[in-house]
Amino acid sequence: MQIEKKNLRLNLFLIAVDTGGLIVFFYSLFSIEFNIHILPEYITFFLLTLGAELLPVYLPHDTSISVSFPIVYSAILLVSPVFAAFISFLGDILGTLNSGWRKAFFNGSQFAISAYCSGLVFRFLGGYSFVWSSITFYLAVVSSIIVFFLCNSFLVVAVVSLSSGIPVRTLWKKDINGVLLQYFALFPFSVLLYFIYSGIGFWGLILFFFPLMVARYSFKMYVETKKVHLDLLRALTAAIDAKDPYTRGHSARVSYLSLAIAEKMMLNEKRKEMIEYAAILHDVGKIGIEDAILKKPGPLDAREFHIVKEHSVIGYEIVYKVEFLKEVAGFIRSHHERCNGTGYPDGKKEPEIPLEARILTVADVFDALTSDRPYRKAYSLEEALSIMEEKEKDSFDPRIIQALQAVIKEGGMDAG
Numbered sequence: 001m002q003i004e005k006k007n008l009r010l011n012l013f014l015i016a017v018d019t020g021g022l023i024v025f026f027y028s029l030f031s032i033e034f035n036i037h038i039l040p041e042y043i044t045f046f047l048l049t050l051g052a053e054l055l056p057v058y059l060p061h062d063t064s065i066s067v068s069f070p071i072v073y074s075a076i077l078l079v080s081p082v083f084a085a086f087i088s089f090l091g092d093i094l095g096t097l098n099s100g101w102r103k104a105f106f107n108g109s110q111f112a113i114s115a116y117c118s119g120l121v122f123r124f125l126g127g128y129s130f131v132w133s134s135i136t137f138y139l140a141v142v143s144s145i146i147v148f149f150l151c152n153s154f155l156v157v158a159v160v161s162l163s164s165g166i167p168v169r170t171l172w173k174k175d176i177n178g179v180l181l182q183y184f185a186l187f188p189f190s191v192l193l194y195f196i197y198s199g200i201g202f203w204g205l206i207l208f209f210f211p212l213m214v215a216r217y218s219f220k221m222y223v224e225t226k227k228v229h230l231d232l233l234r235a236l237t238a239a240i241d242a243k244d245p246y247t248r249g250h251s252a253r254v255s256y257l258s259l260a261i262a263e264k265m266m267l268n269e270k271r272k273e274m275i276e277y278a279a280i281l282h283d284v285g286k287i288g289i290e291d292a293i294l295k296k297p298g299p300l301d302a303r304e305f306h307i308v309k310e311h312s313v314i315g316y317e318i319v320y321k322v323e324f325l326k327e328v329a330g331f332i333r334s335h336h337e338r339c340n341g342t343g344y345p346d347g348k349k350e351p352e353i354p355l356e357a358r359i360l361t362v363a364d365v366f367d368a369l370t371s372d373r374p375y376r377k378a379y380s381l382e383e384a385l386s387i388m389e390e391k392e393k394d395s396f397d398p399r400i401i402q403a404l405q406a407v408i409k410e411g412g413m414d415a416g
Helices: 002-031 039-054 069-078 081-095 101-124 135-164 168-200 202-243 250-264 269-281 284-288 302-308 311-319 323-333 355-369 381-391 398-409
Strands: 057-059 063-065
Touching: 002 081, 002 101, 002 135, 039 069, 039 081, 069 081, 069 101, 069 135, 069 168, 081 101, 101 135, 135 168, 202 250, 202 269, 250 269, 250 355, 250 398, 269 323, 269 355, 284 311, 311 323, 323 355, 355 381, 355 398, 381 398
Parallel strands: none
Antiparallel strands: 057 063
């Protein structure tokens, strides 16, 4: 019954947005002033929008980003709200058809609604009567961009909320900063096109294609650089696995579980990225531990355990030397700390231990308990969770344990 209600709400919302998009599209179609002299500009605007949608930059987790916003927004500045809505509706639908007609139609509808509302605000604030050098022009621009952002974000977040069951407020807090940054990062390209077109007319639209592709290339290189970083870190982890065959695959599993917990706790993408790096590298310090100890087929004595404990500090010292991993180094150092202060190497308590390190600790311990060791068999998921909840309940952040419970309950360990 609950699932039926959820699907009904989702379908009603999709119908409402699609209907709104169609109304805006047909209103725009009959409101645009078509004439033979301006038709080449209109076609070029549309082709640029379509081209941007056909060339998205693919991000992790089946998401993507396109650089069509500056084209659509410059259409608001240079032509009219109705024209911007028209090209955004058609361009987004045709450009995302490969993801399915239902999703493409929603994309086109919400983008057209957002563009039209943004353009109306620009017009209402007198933007078309201001010169580009006046502060009032930029106040109208900033206001209309914020409206574009609010409309676009709300419609997308709402459909994700209805389909996933996650509250809108939670999703909004999680993603708002990255999306807002994307809008204002791309905004200068809208102004650039505005100036180019104002200065040299139609050919400026053609020339704009090149800086637009540079922007797309920059996004693409940024994404690929992050992928290269991850690949290199995973290669380093493979070297650790080769030294310690009893924990082979441990870092990959801890990474998967840490991210699943972070997702449950609604952490933003930046924090999840740092957690992923830390999880992959959390045992890198074992490079400095002698093989005889790592490969010992039984429990360690006090001296050997003291040596193994040094791996968190060794890992910290290795990773801290890499500029983009300085923050991650602190998480690696603290991944054996405990909330009650009984951990190592610094004996920190919960307020002093970063949340990312606390998540890493829970994932690390849980995977260790559910993996075979030379001196014991793996515990079941339920047994491991019981140990962490009862025998060591003061060692871990209860919020993270709750998130772990939710991951297990939903079968999130299956792919781990």
